[in-house]
Amino acid sequence: MNTDSVAQSQEPQIKLGSPMAIVDGVSFSGGDFWTNYGGNQSIQTERLFYPRTLEDLKVIVREARDNNKKVRCVGSGHSWSATAMTPDYMVSVNGLDNIHSPVQSRDGSGWTVTLETGVLVSQLDKYLRDHSPPLALPSNVVPDVVRFGGMLTMGCHGASLNARTLSDTITEMTIVNARGELVTYSEARDPEAFNVACLNLGLLGIIYTATIKVEPMNIRLRVTDSYPTLESLFLGPQAGPALKARILKNDSTEFLYWPFQHFMKPEQNKNIWVKEWERTSEPAEDLKKYEGLPPMVDNPFFSMLQTGSRVMEIPDALHFPIGDGVTTVEDAGCAFKVDGDFKNACEAIAELVKLNWTFTTSKPECAGTAIEFRFIKASDKILSPAYDKDPEAIYCMINVMATSATPGFKEYSCRIVANWISKYHAKPHWPKMWESVDNVIPYLRREYGDRLTRFNLVRKTQDPSDMFVNDTWRPLFQENEL
Ligand SMILES: Cc1cc2nc3c(=O)[nH]c(=O)nc-3n(C[C@H](O)[C@H](O)[C@H](O)COP(=O)(O)OP(=O)(O)OC[C@H]3O[C@@H](n4cnc5c(N)ncnc54)[C@H](O)[C@@H]3O)c2cc1C
Structure with a gap:
């Protein structure tokens, strides 16, 4: 899942x-x-x-x-x-879903598009694909039903090592602050306020528009799905360097693991789903020929996954359906910095598979769990969980998830996040489940430290009366003012 x-x-x-x-x-x-x-x-x-x-x-x-x-x-x-x-x-x-005509920079080096923040991912994908020349976001979140306001506010991300978070694609933002004024943020106007605006958690006001970088869609993506063993990828002394080489070779890589080999059968799954994207100049295939193939995985939730390799237009490759269309899920996820030899990533994955097996087999109602992880480059946005001064640093974005209302998942996922925090200084991805993790607020205050103070200074100029601070953010930003 x-x-x-x-x-x-x-x-x-x-x-x-x-x-x-x-x-x-x-x-x-x-x-x-x-x-x-x-x-x-x-x-x-x-x-x-x-x-x-x-x-x-x-x-x-x-x-x-x-x-x-x-x-x-x-x-x-x-x-x-x-x-x-x-x-x-x-x-x-x-209802704020207008998209303005994309603009090419004067030197012809790049394109930007300005959109209102209710625009759906699917809506922008179509708009850019129909543009002449066709344009695309080179990396994006997997679902196309979420909206740009939510994604940019929370620092969402895709799976590409050639990209960072979506907040890192912003060149300008306009936000209505607590005084009802429309404020424009850009690097040229005020770099500090712009950094805060790019990943603002909804705390500067109501975002009206965002201008983001997009690319000419003159390449395609070759998407290769495989289902190798966990052991071949994550165990043994060479696992870290081999994983690193694999990730660096690809444009994007995503891993997906569900604990049971077969639906409703007790054997543990020894295999893990790997999706790899590579940039290519080959033409996109007609995807109709892949429709209606028999399921490869006898788990209804993952039954639409097929191993193999196919060339696709960028948006078709980035967004892919999984799930039965009925079941929803809960998710706790974090970012942590990967060691130079990817050893900590392999260790975290192997441990999570074990812990998840214990939870998922503890009761029949806990059976619907899964693990997912990707790798992206660091962000320079001060409240990003993947923030790093080194722009080449690689972050693992890791998730544990379960069918909605799985008994005990909230407590279990809190323990998992606490474990990642203590072992890897992981930081929660803001839209996921993190608020009930033990001592998370003192930890976040310590970890983000001065960056939290800098964020709050900008925030206070726009929202002195804390109009936009709710119970999620009050403990972090308002209590005992920083
Ligand atoms: C099935 C599924 C798949 C997902 N896949 C990914 C993924 O691949 N990568 C990833 O990073 N995340 C992923 N997520 C998380 C998801 O991208 C984030 O939760 C994102 O914020 C959702 O967008 P939304 O439109 O639903 O925003 P909401 O959840 O509705 O809002 C998110 C936040 O944005 C704020 N906000 C929204 N618009 C504005 C505005 N105009 N002004 C001020 N504040 C605003 C809201 O107040 C809220 O705080 C996934 C979630 C689900 C359920």
Whole structure:
């Protein structure tokens, strides 16, 4: 169950409270009961706003200021932490979905596109593919149903070693702050504030637009899926260097492991799914010929995976479906810096397979678990869990996951994250489950240290009354002001 690709169709659920009302042209409903994609977070909100324009965002901020309310935005609701939630005013950004014409830099070296933050990944993919010349984001998250506001705010990432996080692709951002002013952030205007804006956790205000770098789609990706043994990849003295060589050879690499060899049978899985992407000038294949192939894996959740190699257009290669379209999952994930010889990555993976086996076989209801990991280059965004001064540093983005409502998963995943923290100084990926990990706040304050103080200085200039600080972020940013 790769959460980064499973069950992509599920949307967060909203049980409407009172009928729609309008304030200065902005629709909202009252008393809605909102639940995220994973089903592990829900809240009753006083108002859920549906803005469509910049002016609407200013009205919402004014309403919040006049009524002394907190504000949090929500996109597709695919985060597992409670970051999007407040009992006061939630703002669905889905109606802010305009995309401006891409622009080529004067020296012809690169392209950027400006989009509103409710734009879906699938929407931008199509827009860029239809553009002349066709353009693409060279690396991206696996699902195409999430929105740019959510991804950029949280520092989301793909699987490419030629890329960092999506926040690292931003060249400009506009955000409506707590005073209702639209502020433009760019490296040229103010490098420190721009760095903060690129991965801002929704704490500078309501992001209106983001301008991101895109590339001409003049290459394709060869995607090769294989199912080798765990032992051949992660055990033995040469495992680390061999893994490193494999990762460096590819544009992108993703690993996916589920614990049982066969569905509903007790044997432990000795094999791991590996997806490797390489850049190629070969033409893309007609993917229709691969439709309807018999399943290779007798687990309904992973049955659409097929080993083999095929050449695809970039967006088709980056987003792939897994899952039965019904089951949702929960996920705890972290970033940790990989050693020069990848030894710590091999050790972490081998240990996680063991711990996961103990959990997954502890009760029949715990059987639906999985492990997923990828590698990316470091980010220079000060609140990125993959932050590093060395731009060549490689980070392992590792996840443990289970079918939603698996009993004991929250506690189990907290222990796993705590273990990664103590062994590898891992830092939680903000949209995943991390808030219940023991002592996580003092740890994060220590680890992020001065960067947290720098972030807070910028934040306070935009939101002096903490309008955008909810219970997820209050312990980190507001309690005992840094
Ligand atoms: C099946 C699945 C697969 C996933 N795969 C990946 C993956 O491959 N890589 C990865 O890195 N992550 C992955 N994730 C995590 C996911 O990308 C993040 O949770 C992302 O934030 C989801 O976007 P969203 O539109 O659902 O945002 P939401 O969860 O709705 O919001 C996320 C945060 O962004 C804030 N926000 C949104 N818009 C704005 C705005 N306009 N202004 C201010 N704040 C805003 C919200 O307040 C909230 O704090 C996956 C999640 C799922 C469920």
